Structures are given as structure tokens and as C-alpha cells.
Amino acid sequence: MKKMNKKGFTLMEMLIVVAIIGILVAIAIPTFSSSLDKSRKAADQANVRAAYAEAVANSLTSDESKGSATTATTQAAGSINISGVSGSWNKGATVTVSVDGSVITISGVGGSDS
Numbered sequence: 001m002k003k004m005n006k007k008g009f010t011l012m013e014m015l016i017v018v019a020i021i022g023i024l025v026a027i028a029i030p031t032f033s034s035s036l037d038k039s040r041k042a043a044d045q046a047n048v049r050a051a052y053a054e055a056v057a058n059s060l061t062s063d064e065s066k067g068s069a070t071t072a073t074t075q076a077a078g079s080i081n082i083s084g085v086s087g088s089w090n091k092g093a094t095v096t097v098s099v100d101g102s103v104i105t106i107s108g109v110g111g112s113d114s
Helices: 011-061
Strands: 069-073 078-082 085-089 094-100 103-107
Touching: 011 069, 011 078, 011 094
Parallel strands: none
Antiparallel strands: 069 094, 078 085, 094 103
8 A cells, every 4th residue: 555645734724824924914014114213213313413513513613603504314204402492394304404603493395493
């Protein structure tokens, strides 16, 4: 009598495994997406702070009475408060930070000043 080879998986077992993997992916995507948005917002805030520091340094070292402006391109919507002056922007805005004495302006295409 010939032995039957019973190695391998049935179609039903494979469908169950694929369904479980699909459920795990469906749960993981929103979590990953929100983490990505948080990291983009944090990067934008760091870029605006760096632009502010650069503008302040340029205004302190230049002979001009006005401070220079620096720009940062944003990846996500956000807002920031630097030295009591706050500004907000929309996703994809180009934020320009300029320092004129103690005045800070944060503006952007699609963004808004506060």
C-alpha cells in the first residue's frame, strides 16, 4: 500500500492566517499614522525654533538695525510660542521667522499669524 504524503497546509488554514495578518495590519496603520504626524509636528517646531535662533543671532551680529529672516518648510500643521509670541501654520506652509528688535513674526503660505 502506498503512503499518502500529508505535509503542507490546507486552503482553510492559509485563509485563516491571511485573515489574522490583515486584522493586525488594519490595527497597526492608524497607530503608525498618528505617530508619523506627531513626529512631523515636532520636527516643524524644532525647525521654527532653529530659524528663530538663527534670526536672533544674525540680528545681534549684524550692523543693520533690522534682524534678518529665515524660513522653514512645514510638513504638518502646528503652532509654537517663542518668547511670548505665538504663531500657527497649516500643512505645507513656508514659515518665515524674522526678528526686528524684540518682534517675532511667523507667517506662511496657507498659515496664519496669532
